[in-house]
Amino acid sequence: MEIRPITADEVPAFRQTISRAFGDDPSDDDDADERFRAFFDLERTYVPFDGDEMVGASGSFTFDVSLPGGTATPMGGLTVVAVKPTHRRRGILNSMVQAHFDDCGARGEVVSGLWASESSIYGRYGYGVAAPVHDLTIDAPAAGVPAAPDEVRLITVDEAGKVFPGIYDSVFTARPGQTSRNDVWWKEREFRDPAHWRGGASERRYLAAFRDGTAVGYATYRQKAKWENSVANGSVTVIELLGVDSDARLSLWSLLCSIDLFPNVTADNQPPDLELPWQVANPRAIQRKELDGMYVRVLDVPGALGARRYGTSDRITIEVVDTMGIADGTYALEGSPDGASCSPTTETADVTMDVATLSALYLGADLADTLARAGRIDGSGEAVARFGAMLRSPIAPNCPEVF
Numbered sequence: 001m002e003i004r005p006i007t008a009d010e011v012p013a014f015r016q017t018i019s020r021a022f023g024d025d026p027s028d029d030d031d032a033d034e035r036f037r038a039f040f041d042l043e044r045t046y047v048p049f050d051g052d053e054m055v056g057a058s059g060s061f062t063f064d065v066s067l068p069g070g071t072a073t074p075m076g077g078l079t080v081v082a083v084k085p086t087h088r089r090r091g092i093l094n095s096m097v098q099a100h101f102d103d104c105g106a107r108g109e110v111v112s113g114l115w116a117s118e119s120s121i122y123g124r125y126g127y128g129v130a131a132p133v134h135d136l137t138i139d140a141p142a143a144g145v146p147a148a149p150d151e152v153r154l155i156t157v158d159e160a161g162k163v164f165p166g167i168y169d170s171v172f173t174a175r176p177g178q179t180s181r182n183d184v185w186w187k188e189r190e191f192r193d194p195a196h197w198r199g200g201a202s203e204r205r206y207l208a209a210f211r212d213g214t215a216v217g218y219a220t221y222r223q224k225a226k227w228e229n230s231v232a233n234g235s236v237t238v239i240e241l242l243g244v245d246s247d248a249r250l251s252l253w254s255l256l257c258s259i260d261l262f263p264n265v266t267a268d269n270q271p272p273d274l275e276l277p278w279q280v281a282n283p284r285a286i287q288r289k290e291l292d293g294m295y296v297r298v299l300d301v302p303g304a305l306g307a308r309r310y311g312t313s314d315r316i317t318i319e320v321v322d323t324m325g326i327a328d329g330t331y332a333l334e335g336s337p338d339g340a341s342c343s344p345t346t347e348t349a350d351v352t353m354d355v356a357t358l359s360a361l362y363l364g365a366d367l368a369d370t371l372a373r374a375g376r377i378d379g380s381g382e383a384v385a386r387f388g389a390m391l392r393s394p395i396a397p398n399c400p401e402v403f
C-alpha cells in the first residue's frame with residue numbers, strides 16, 4: 001500500500017477521512033479547505049492509498065518543545081491519525097508511524113510527540129507518557145479561592161490577538177512540555193471559534209490579567225447556563241490559563257471561580273504541580289483526575305538528551321532498548337544545570353530501559369523510581385537514584401493543548 005503526502009486537491013478527502021474516524025463530519029463552511037491548506041503542512045502528511053482510494057490519514061505539526069532547564073528542541077507532532085474502518089488492523093498505522101519517524105529524522109527532529117485517542121496504541125512504537133495532566137472539576141463557591149492583586153479584564157478577540165502570543169512566548173520555556181505556536185496556529189487554533197466547536201456552550205471569552213498596565217496572564221473560557229428548580233447551576237469551561245507568575249494565575253482563577261450563576265468550573269490538561277489547590281481554603285472542592293496527556297518518543301538519543309538541562313551534575317551510562325532499531329544502543333550522558341552532552345559508548349550501562357521508558361522521563365516527570373519499581377528500569381538502586389535526580393525537573397512538564 002502506498003503512503004504519500006497528499007496534494008492540495010486531496011484536502012477535502014483528507015478532512016473527511018479524519019472527521020469520520022472521530023465520528024464527525026467535516027465543517028462545510030466555504031473556506032474550510034482553503035484554511036486547512038494554509039494551516040497544515042501538506043508535505044508533512046503520510047496518507048495510505050489502496051489503489052485510488054484514500055484509506056487513512058496522518059500528518060505532523062512542526063514544533064519546538066520546551067525542555068527542563070529553559071531550553072527547547074525540534075519535535076514532530078504526530079496528529080490526525082486515522083484508518084478507515086474497512087482497512088483496520090492490516091498494519092497501516094505501523095507504516096504511517098514509520099513514515100512519520102523517517103520524516104522527523106530527515107528534518108532533525110530528535111523527538112516525536114502526540115496525544116493519543118487510546119492509551120493502548122502508541123507504547124509499541126516507543127512512546128511514553130511524558131507530560132501527564134490533571135483534569136480539574138471545581139466547586140467554585142466552596143473552594144474559597146482568595147482574591148489576587150492583578151486587575152483582570154474581559155477583552156475582545158482582537159485585543160487577545162495582541163496580548164496572548166507575547167505572554168505565551170514569555171512563559172514558553174518556563175515549563176517543559178509546551179509546544180511553540182506560530183501566527184497561523186494562533187489564528188486557526190486559538191482565536192477561530194466556529195459554532196460547531198462550542199458543544200452548546202457560549203463563544204470563547206478572553207480574559208487578561210494586568211499589573212501596572214502590563215499584561216501578565218490570560219485565560220480563555222466558555223460558559224454554559226443551566227437552571228435547576230429556578231436555581232442557577234451554570235458551568236465555566238477553562239480552555240487555557242497561563243500567567244507569568246503565581247499572582248497572575250491566581251488572579252485569573254479567582255475571577256473564573258466567582259462568576260455569578262456559574263458555580264461549576266472545569267479545566268482540563270492542567271499541570272500536576274498546579275499551585276491552586278494549595279492556595280484555596282478548601283482544596284477538596286478541587287477534584288483532580290490524572291490522565292496521560294502528551295506522549296513523547298525519543299528518536300535521536302544524543303540529540304535529545306544533549307538538548308535539555310539536568311537537576312544534578314553527573315555522568316551516567318544508559319542502555320536503550322528499541323525494538324524498532326531507531327534509538328537502540330548504549331550512551332554516556334554527562335549533564336548539569338548548565339549544559340549536557342551525550343554520545344554512544346562501549347562502556348557497561350549503569351541503567352537499562354526501553355525507549356518508551358526513557359521517553360516518559362525525557363521532559364522531567366518525577367518517575368524514575370516508580371518506573372524502576374514497575375520493572376521498567378534495570379540498574380542498582382544507587383544508579384537509578386542518580387539517574388532520577390539528574391532527569392527530574394522541579395517544574396512538572398505540561399502541554400496545555402491537545403494536538
Ligand SMILES: CC(C)(COP(=O)(O)OP(=O)(O)OC[C@H]1O[C@@H](n2cnc3c(N)ncnc32)[C@H](O)[C@@H]1OP(=O)(O)O)[C@@H](O)C(=O)NCCC(=O)NCCS
Pocket residue numbers: 021022080081082083084087088089090091092093094095115116117118120121124
Ligand atoms: C488506531 C488506528 C489508527 C489503528 O490503525 P490500524 O491500521 O488498524 O493499526 P495497525 O493494523 O497498523 O496496528 C498495528 C498494531 O497496533 C495494534 N492496535 C491498533 N489499534 C489499536 C488500538 N486501538 N488499541 C490497541 N492496539 C491497537 C494492532 O493490534 C497491531 O498490533 P500487532 O502489531 O501486535 O498486531 C485505527 O483503529 C483508527 O483509525 N482508530 C480511530 C481513530 C483513532 O483512534 N486514531 C488515533 C488517534 S491518536
